[in-house]
Amino acid sequence: MADSTRVQLRKLLASRYAYLVRRLERVTGSKDGAADALHETWLRLENANVTTQVANADAYILGMANNVAIDQHRRERRHLHDDDVETLMEVPDELADPARIVEARRKVEALKDVLRGLTPRRRAILIAARVDGLLNREIAEQFGISLRLVESELSAALKYCLQRVQEAGDAYPGSRSGPRKF
Template structure:
C-alpha cells in the first residue's frame, strides 16, 4: 500500500484541475478557487495517515465543498458589516405570514419528494442540484457513466413530479367537505 504522502501526491495530480473547476463554479472566482483547492489538499494531508478513508476523491471534494460554504458565509458577514445598520426608512421586504407558510409547505413537499427517491438516485440528484457538479464529475465520483447520471437525473425529476402530484391530489381529497 502506498504511503500517505504518495497517495496525496497522486490525488493532487489526478484531481487538482477538477477540484479547482468545481470550486470556481461555486465561488465564481479563479483566485478564490486556487486558494480553497490548496487549502483542501492541505487539510487532507494533515489528517492522520492511519485513518481509513474509502474514497479519497469524494472526501477531498467534501472538504472543498465545506470550505466553499465557509468562504461564502464569511463573505455574507463582511457584506453585512460593510452595509452598516439597517435604515428605518426602508420598506419591509419580509414576506407575509401566508407567503412564508406557503414557501415552507412547498419546501417540505419537495424535501419529502427527494427523500422518497432511491438512495443512489437521491445522491446523484443532490450532487447535481445542490453541489452543482457536472454529469462528468458525478460520474467520476460515483464510478458510473455520464449517461447513467443523465438517466438517474431524469428519473429523479419524473419521480419527484409524480410524488408531488400524488400528495397534492391526496391533500385535495382530504380537504373536501
C-alpha cells in the first residue's frame, strides 16, 4: 500500500473513531470489543500490503476491523476447553441463596413462555444466534435462507421477546445479547 494511502486511512480511522466504534459495536456485541478491534486495525494498517487506491475508505477500515474482530473471537473461543468449563461449573456460587434461585427459575420459565410465542423458524434462529453463538452467515446457510432474512427474523424475534418481557414487568437492565459476539 502506498504510504500516502496508509496515512490517509490512519487519519480517517482516528477522525471517525467514535463512528467506527458504534458500527463495530453491533458486530462485536460490546464497545470494548469494538475498540480492541479498531486498535488492532490501526496496527495492521501499518503493515497492510495493498497497491491500489482505496475507493471507500470507511468500508475498507470496517471490513478490516470486522476481520480482526472475528479473529479475536476465534482466539478467545479456542482458549476455553471442556476441562475449563467443567472446572468453572464446580466453583460454588457464594451468592446463591434460595430466593435468588427461585427468582432465576421463574425468569427462565417466563422466558420459555415468551419463546413459545415465536414462530418455530424465528425461535430456531434466535436460539442459534443467542444460545449457540452462530454467525448470521452460518444461520443463513443452515436454514437455506438469505442473510437479510436472518437479520430480519432475528430483529423481529428480539423485539418481540423484549416487548413481552417488559409487559410481564421483568426488566433486564444488563446486556440483551447472548454469548454471541457476531
